[in-house]
Amino acid sequence: MGKWLVSAMILCLLATGCGTVARNETSPSPQNDDRVRAQQSEPRNKEIRSSKQVASHLETLASQIPGVKGANCVVFQNTAVVGIDVDGKLDRSRVGTIKYAVAEAFRKDPYGVDAIVTADMDLAERIREIRSDINRGDPITGFANEMADIIGRIVPQMPRDTMPDEPGRTNPR
Known part of the structure; x- marks a missing residue:
């Protein structure tokens, strides 16, 4: 039994010792790094200091896109939600194209790069109401x-x- 235990321990030591290789090189320093480095080419989102100014800026930017009749924006921390108003008679693909054009214009803007754009009529109306509540001082x-x-x-x-309905219970309708 003792021979088997000693043999097993020697085998384990040999197996673990074979996995390590002596290296004389040090970790590469940034000065000697020959790899290609790319800088970020997309605009970085700016920190929003005045949400009213940013909302007004994004509304103006969205309204300049052909097919957008109006826009409303609500800014919460560093996220903007923009509801665009388009002609109700447009088909779904044309509305999608207009929404994409607004998102593309926002992508080039440091405040709009992380904005959320919606063309849903109900959500756009809700955003308009939130914006008016903010303007009235009741955000x-x-x-x-x-x-x-x-x-x-x-x-x-x-x-x-x-x-x-239960019999005898009045149902307020």
């Missing part, structure tokens, strides 16, 4: 109310969850 309540409205539309109503 938190206005935002909370509009978010509640948006979420209320998103959450599905399941027929299984509805309660049948």
Whole structure:
């Protein structure tokens, strides 16, 4: 039993010792690095100091795109959400093209590089209402109310969850 244990330990030591190779080279220093380095070519998003100025800037930028009738923007921290108003008679592909053109214009702008663009009529109207609440000096309540409205539309109503009318109970409709 002792011979097997000694043999197994020697075998383990040999197996682990074979994996290491002596290296005389040091880690490369940045001065001696011959690899090609690329600088970031896309605009970096700027830190937003005045959300009202940035919102106005992005609204103006979006409104200059052909096919955009108007734009509303809400800025929260370093993210902007822009709702664009387009002609309701346009087909889906044309609206997508206009939305893409707005996003492309924002990509070249340091404030708009991380913006979210929507052409949905309902969301654009909600953003317009949030923007007007902010301008009236009531940003938190206005935002909370509009978010509640948006979420209320998103959450599905399941027929299984509805309660049948009970006899004798008045149903307010």
